[in-house]
Amino acid sequence: MHPAKSVIIFTTLSGIGFGMLFFIGLGMIVPEGLMAFIWFAIAYLFAVGGLIASTFHLKHPERALGAFTQWKTSWLSREGVLAVITLLVMAAYGAGLVFLGTRFAYLGYAGSLLSVLTVFATSMIYAQLKTVPRWRDFSTPLMFLGYAGAGGSLMTGQVDYALALLALAGLLQLLNWMRGDGALGKSGSDIGTATGLGTAAQVRAFEPPHTGTNYLLKEMVYIVGRKHAGRLRILSLLMGIGLPILLLLAPFGHLLAALAILSHIVGVFASRWLFFAQAEHVVGLYYGKR
Template sequence: MNPAPSLILFTVLSGLGLGMIAWIGLGAGSDAPGFALAGPLVALLLAGIGGVCSAGHLARPDRAWRAFSQWRSSWLSREACLMVLALGAFALFAGLWVLSGIRLRPLGWLAAALALATIHCTAMIYAQLRTVPRWSVTPTPMLFLALGLAGGWLGVQAVVALAGGAAEVGLSLLAVLLGAGVAVHWQTAAAGARRLAAGSSLATATGLGGMGRLRLFEPPHRGQNYLLEEMAFRVGRRRAWQIRLIGAVLGFLLPAALVLLAWLVGDWALLPAFLAHVAGAMALRWLFFAEAEHVQALYYGAPER
């Protein structure tokens, strides 16, 4: 499917921001001067910017408010509602912390639960689509939650280091390794989903396989249309391999090396580790969309794999 930049920015930035909200709400962070303001502020900015980016791929962004009306049946609507609730609860938690110096733990736990629920809803927007095996067959919610929590932890510890506190370097390394493990597990499952998609054909798409070998009499459209642009995006194998390598190096290998380096040169190395992870996560998220094979393309004569 077409990897719209707005969707990449939305899913990555909001996931990181919500991951930071979850960790800070659960008690992570530091009592170092400045963290009470800087930590929540960075988390709210990341989640907020990601939420704004979500409207970038809409034909009428001014109607994005309608997404809040279908929460009974739509994962997208549930995500929008929970995002507002999570940001509101966390902003109240952070405001009380800054003004009074007291963390209201129950409110922080509520904000953390809402943040994790929001990430889950974001993942379910894609995991519910049975027409895209790479999303529906694989543990997509686990991937989104793992990357959000791993990146969120790195973000919290980077702000702790900048605020002059003592960062949790060992746990940061563990977070990177767990995130990498889940990403590898998802990629393995995606390879199985690709084989499942490879079993699809024009015959299975139309349900007319019992009539013998099928071929298109003529294509539904002579020119490019919206469905072909959005549902039949194709990425070359060489390019996909290169981007996957970039995602693995920037998203996990370089952050792990920088976290190890933090033991020698100081906690400041956690900041480039976090920035590298963000860049790697965006590369991997581009592939998440670009390699998704929608069965709709079979009706338009897409090559059978």
């Protein structure tokens, strides 16, 4: 699948933002007044920034309000609805801390739960697609939640949770790669079932329907950069998981913490790029590609 910048930024940043809101809502940090305002501003910058980035890949963003209507069937719509509700609930929780110096605990717990659901809905936009076997796996939502938890705890300075969740996110990432690598082969779809003309060994794509490229190939048969996938995976794990853990184990300092966060974000960007670039869509079978 084409790794669109807007979608990579959206899933990475909003994951971190909602991860932060999860820890803030649980009361892991209870800032008041101006400090509370700064904490919420940072969390909203990530969460809302990610959501705004996601609208950049829409061809008609002026109609985006319509995307809140089909929550009964569409995970994309559910994600939008849940994100807005979460941000409103957490805004009320934040207003209590910033202006009244009061913690409405239950509002915070509700906001935390909604944050988890929002990240889950984001992951289900991809995990629901039967057409992309690499994504359609239980490990996809788990990995998204793992990264959001790791990023959120890292950002809110929960060192113990961050160490555990970074390690967990790394394991879930490995699980997602291991299960994903054989997924297309195990999906039961091949050029034989796609055309109905025989077994995969008997059918060969002889001539494509068009001499140039087209939307389908650009969007769903993206193969550029796959040759660096192995190296990028290692880089993503080192930057996203390994280095932040090492930096957290060192005596705490704000500079080291900032470095850990920066390194983590770069690592997650690389992981998300791979998430898209390595995902094979079954429509590639019609072109004899994957």
